[in-house]
Structure formats: C-alpha cells, structure tokens
Amino acid sequence: MFAVLLSEGMDPFYQNIASFPTACFTFFLTITVLYWLVAVLGFVDIDILDFDIPDADASMDINPDNGLSTPDVLAGLMLRFGLVGVPVTIIMSLISLFGWLVCYYIVHFLFGVIPDGILRYLAGIPVLIGSLYVAVMITAILIKPLRPLFQKAQQQTVKHVLGQTAIVRTSKVDKDFGEVVLEDGGAGLILKARATGDAVYSKGDRVVLLEHLTESNLYRVVSEDEFSGSPQ
Template sequence: MTELFNAAISLPNIIPTALLGLVLLYWITVVLGALDFDFLDFDMDTEIEGELEVNADAGGEGDVSISWLNSILVFFNIGKVPFMLFLSTLALPLWVISVMTNHYLGIESFLGGLLVFVPVFFVSLFIAKFLTFPFVKLFQHMEKEDGESNSAVGKICVVSTLITDKKIGQAQVTTSGSPILLNVVTGSGHQLKSGDTALVIEFLKERNLYLVEPYSG
C-alpha cells in the first residue's frame, strides 16, 4: 500500500493522481450534500449554439471548428451524460494505466510521465466512452420522462373523479391523439368533481402527480 501511495504521488503520476483526487473530492462533497450532482454540468447544445451565434456575428470564421468540436464531444458521450460522471469514468482508468505504465517502463521524471500521459489520456477517452454507454440510455429515458411530465403543465384538463387537496383523483387532457390521463390533486381548499374543468399548474415530481386548480375560461 505504501508503494502504491508513493507511486501515485511521484512526479510521473502527479497529473492523473491530481485529476482522480479532484473527482473523489467532488463525489465526497456530493454525498455530504455540499454540491449538487449536476455541479459543473452543462447543456452542450446550448453552449455550442451560443458559440455559433457569437461567431456568426463576428464573421463566422470559427463555425467549422466549433462544429468539429461538437462532433467530438458527442462521439465521446459528453453532453449525453453529466460531465462529472464522464470525467469520473475517464479519471480512474487514466490513473490506473498511467501508474502501471510508468512503473513497468521505469519512468521517474515528470517529463517522461507527461509523454506517457498523452497517449494514455486518449486511450482512457475510449474506455470512458465504453463505460458511459449504459448511462446514455438511462439519462435519455429520464429526460424523455421529464419532457412528458412538463408537456401537460399549462394545459386544460377535464376532471374524471372527485379531487381535493387530500384526495388524489384523475383528469384527462385532450390531445390530437388519445387523451392523456393524469393523476392529480388540487391546492389547499379546492375541490373538483367529475366533469369540472381545471388548469394543470405543476408536476409534483416527488409525488409523481400533477397539481391542478379550478378553471372557468
């Protein structure tokens, strides 16, 4: 264990060790509640679109490079999963491979470690891409559910059963296709019966139902 610790903090391995340390510190602070899970996360589409707009205003010379960068980020699943999750799956194999490679090659200098770091970093990118595959579909499914949940907010619905602030009932939102059936509850002091019209105010994620209020438009 002492040998491993000494190898981890040696000059050839100081960069991957520092990166792994930052990732571990991040997860500790998340577990303790000091940081949110999506800290340092970003919406890649929004960021790229913003850059493209700025470049278009400035003459558009950087559009091609930004598009090229976007393609690379998408290829490695960056933006499809939270950034810190991707960085975590990158940091661990990067550290393991760097320590092992520097040990077996007998590298003891910072420069030698840096020369090893560059190719190992690219290898680790592909490992991270593979490791994040299962999470891509998971987060896509979660985003789809959030989109479906928010799509009913602001719509008019027709109450199907008695609803109060304590009694959960059902209501239907009319669409161009089949009606959407929602589990709903009213705000304090309100009561709705079958056939009443209501407005969908909010999706209560923790209760997996919608808050509605009487509507007479």
C-alpha cells in the same frame, strides 16, 4: 487494512501516485472523490459541471478561429469523442479513474528502467497524453449503452413530476443554484432546480416543480404557498 497501507512495502505505490505523470490523475481523482462526497451532502449540484452538448448525431466545428467560446470548443471535443448523453460529472469521474489506473500501471512496470531526472519527465509527457486518450476511449465505450437509459429516465421524470411538491436539499435554491429531492417511494429523485425572479428558498423548504427547461435540464420552482395561492 490500514496497517497494509502504512507498511514499507507500500512505499513504491505512494511514490508512483505522487510523482509525474501519475500525480496529475491522482489530483483529479482526489478532487472527484471529494466532489461526490460534497454532492451527496447537498452542498453542490450533482450536475454542476454540465453545459449544453449537442446530440450524438449532431456536428460542431471546433476550429478555434470560428469564434466559439471555450465551453463550445470543449463541447465539440466531447461530441467528437462520444462523451455525450450522460452527466458531465460522471464522464469526468470515469476519465479520472481510468486515466489514473492506466498511468499508474505504465509507470509501475516501465519507469523502473528509466533513470531519475529529466528523462523521467520527458517520458512522462507521452505517458500522460496516452493515458488520457485511453481513458477517454474506455469512458466513451462504457457510457454508450447508458445514454438511452438517461434519456428515457429524463423523459419519464419530466412527464410525472411537474406540479408535484419537492423539498430543497441544498443550502438554498435561487435563480442560479440549487437542487431539490422529490419523494418517489424509494430513495427519492434529486433534480436541479432554480427559483423564479429573486426568490430564495432554504434547505427543507417545500417547493412545487412548475416548469422543465429542456436545454439546461433543470426545473423552475415556486414555493408551495405561492403555487396554492395561500398568503405568505
């Protein structure tokens, strides 16, 4: 397999993915793959990019003159395109993947007739924008049937996990960062967690899920000893 990738016949492939406009999607797709690898190892939150997005039936004025912050404007755009109801990291991963595929094949089949130089860059701008738009539309369609699954799973999870003991899976859990894993008889549930006050828990510590914060979809946790009233 690696011999095929390194063969001379693959040179056009490398040229396409490393040149404008495909290179833009190649960069974000690479970052996405690296992110998921790091997330699986527990060094970052899986939902690290998540921010508050209104429900799918809500509305938001994204006029830049209305005083909204950049995250508010971005949330409004995502709502307008139907990119809601699933974790932002999944949405961005799908957009990166489909944008890369669409852009690559457009460049592969059409750019051979465009001479090198400024003309390719000028032609690349609408291809980049068009590929992004198509990727957003495909992603919106794919995640639509997934929304009820995520909502139902979240409601059921909140109902059953409060008061249970979980294990810190990230390097730490403090008031700003962290994830825990709750054994459920299977692969385990990975939940966003935050400590109360200035408490800091290390990887492998046992904590109790004390409260669920709906807006940010995370759990307040305390140490198992504190929950049971045992001396530290």
